[in-house]
Structures are given as structure tokens and as C-alpha cells.
Amino acid sequence: MMGHSHALTGWCAGLVAAPMVGLHTLPEVLPFATASAGYALLPDLDHPHATASKFLGPVTGLLSKFLRMCSRGIYALTKGPRDEKHTGQHRHLTHTVVFALLLGWAATGISELGGAWAVGGIVAFGLLLAADVLGDWLLLIVLAAAGFTAYNGKLDDVLTPATGWVGVAVAVGCVMHCLGDAMTKSGCPFLWPIPIAGETWYELRPPKWLRFRTGGPVEKRLIMPVCVVAGVLLLPGVWPFLTEFVGNIELPAASP
Template identity: 80%
Template sequence: MMGHSHALTGWCAGLAVAPLVGLHTLPEVLPFATASAGYALLPDLDHPHATASRFLGPVTGLLSKILRACSRGLYALTKGPRDENCTGTHRHMTHTVAFALLLGWLATGISELGGGWAVGGIIAFGLFLAADVLGDWLLVVSVTAAGFTAYTGGLDDALTASTGWVGVAVALGCVVHCLGDAATKSGCPFLWPIPIAGETWYELRPPKWLRFRTGGGVEKHLVVPAATVAGVLLLPGVWGALTALVARFAPPTAMP
């Protein structure tokens, strides 16, 4: 499973996209990035041994069974003439843009109906799911940011204001997961139900020389370190501080 790299790339995507939804300061950006990181693990609910499936024991285990059954039925119903003869469970229904958009829409609807505390529940689920993979440091950082938000402007008001972006964070995490899987040897049918070459579940993937094996050396020694560095540099203020530091200690340019 690519749990660690999925969560890290979801975190990076959240940091990169946050300014586009009007989030700029560190206390604003962290919940968005955290939610994106956590929900980047959710598509693997279609695998019984994935982190998301084991996260809440029998609760997420049951949800995993339901999603696998739905995916199996959807695959049998919609597969094209050239689609492979398989169960249609793992890397099928939950690994599509359609599923990501549906989940984002549901998250937005729940947050609008339930208000600030519903938003808090959605973010908290993503936070704990991400922390289960990335480590407890994420809990410490997020709780500190929440405490600062509560002190400066009120946590309930901040959660209510988050209604506008929580669905985006959820959908973004799922899409990033699909893109990550598409870079592997197995590919990912994330453009379903658009038919491609006679296949409704066409596994998109890059050229062979760019594909890597799940859990292999490329993921461990290239993808994860690169995403870790990017996940720090994308934090608000870090890149500016780093460039200023480099400029301060760089040798002066000689005048002609």
C-alpha cells in the first residue's frame, strides 16, 4: 500500500491549493492541508487491509465491505467490451474522479446542514486518519493551530467559515490519491465512465519508464523524500524565509 506517500502528497496538494480557496495564514492552511492528507487515504477503503479500512476497526471494516460490494456491482454493470475480467473491487469505483466529486459534494452538504461542528467532525476524521500514517506530530501541530484560532477569533466561527472549503479538501485528497496510483505499474481508471479504447475502466498511466512499483524503491527513496521536503517548503512563509536567508549569506555579485 502507498499510505505514506498518499498522505504526504495529499498534504502537499492541500498546502498548494489552500491559497486558491482564500486560505493564507498558517492556522487557516493547516486544517485544509490536514483534511486533504487524510482523505487522500480514503479511496483505499476498497481494500480490506488498507489503513482506511482498519482505522476504526469494525466500523470502517464494514464500510470497506459495502464499498467493495458496490464497486463489484458497478464494474459488472458498466464494464466495456475490452475491460479485463476481474472482480472490480480494488482500484475501481473509489479510484475515480466521479467518486472524489461525489464525496466532496456530500462533505459540503453535511457541513452546510450540520454547521461548524459537522465541519469539525469531517476535518477531525481526516486529521486522525492522516496522523495514523504520518505520525502524532500532525496532531500536535493541528491542536496548536486550533488553539490559536480559538484564542484569536473563536473556534466555532472558524469551523463555520470552513464550510466553504471542506468539500474541496475532501475531493482534492481523493483526486491526489488517484493521480498517485496512476503513476504505478497498475495504473488507475480515474476517468470512468469515459470510454477509452473500448474500455470503460481504462487504467491511465504514464509511459513505462516513468511508472514505479507500489512500495518499491522509487516510492520509498524518491517520492516520499521529495514529498516530505515539498511539504515543508510549501508551508506559509517558509519559502520566503529560506530565500531571504540564502540571499543574506550569498556572496555579493561582482560589479563589471
């Protein structure tokens, strides 16, 4: 499982996408990136041993079983003449743009009905899911930012407008998960149900020399370190601070 990589790429994608929906300050960006990181793990609910499936014990376990059953049935009904013989459970229904958009739409609808409390619940679930993979440091950072915002009486001002972006954050996380899986040897049927070359569940993947094995050295030694560095540099204010700091460094004059 690519749990760490999925959460990190979801975090980075959230930091990039946040300004596109009008979020610029750290208290605004952190909940968005946190939701993207957490929900980047959700497509793996179709695997019984995934972090998302075991997260809430029997609750997410039953949801995982239900999603696998739905995925298997939809695969059997919609597979094309050239689709491979497969159970259609893992890396199928939940690994599509359709699933990402539907989940994002559902999150938006729930947030509009429930307001700030619903947004808080959606973001909190994503936070706990991401922290379960990345570590408690993420939990501490986000809670510290939320506490500071609440102390200044602005927590509701941050969460209430979030009804417009929380669904985007959820969808971004799911999309990043699929794009990550598409880089592996198994590929990902991201564009279902669009038929490609006689396959409804066509596995998108790059040329062989660019594919990597899940949990292999490329993921651990290249992708994860790059995402960690990017996840820090993309935080609001970090890159401008570093460029200004480096620009102010005076190099010693060369000796004649």
C-alpha cells in the first residue's frame, strides 16, 4: 500500500489547489490541505487491509465490504470485450474520476446542510485519517492552528465559508490517489466508463520505464522525500521567506 505517498501527495496537491479556491492564509490553507491528504487515502477502502478500511474498526470494515461488493457488480455489468478477467474489487470503482467527483459532491452537500459543524467533521475525519499514516505531528500542527484561530474568534469565519471548498478538497485528494496508482505497474482505470481500445476499465499508466512498484525503492527513496520537501515549501509564506533569506546572504568578497 502507498499510504504515506498518497497522503503526502494529497497534502501537496491541497496546498497547490487552495489558492485557486481563494484560500491564502495558513489558517485557511491547513484545513484544505489536511482534508486533501486524508481523503487521498479513501479510495483504498476497496481493500480490506488498507488504512482507511481499518480506521474505524467494524464501521469502515463494513463500508469496505459494501464498496467491494458494489465495485465487483459494476465491473461485471460494464466491462468491455477486452477487459481482463478480474474480480473488479480493488482499484476499480473507487479509483475513478466518477468516484472522486461523487464524493466531492456529497461532501459539499453535507457541508451546506450542516454548516460549520459539518465542515469541521469532514475535515476532522480527513485529519485523523492522514495523521494515522503520517504521524501525530500533523495532528498537533493543525490543532495548534485551529486553537490559535479560535482564540482570536475567527474559527467560525474560516469553517463557514468552507462549505464552498470542502468538496473540492475531498475530490482533489481522491484524484491524487488515482494519479499515484496510475504511475505504478498495475495502473489505474481512472477514466471509467469511457471506453478505450475495447476496455471500459482501461488501466492508465506511463511507459514501462517510468512505472514503479508499490512500496518499492522509487517510492520510498524518491517520491516520499520529494513530497516531504514540497509539502513544507508550499506552505504559505515559506518560499518567499526562504528566497528573501537567501537573497540577503552576503557572500565574502574574493581576495585580490
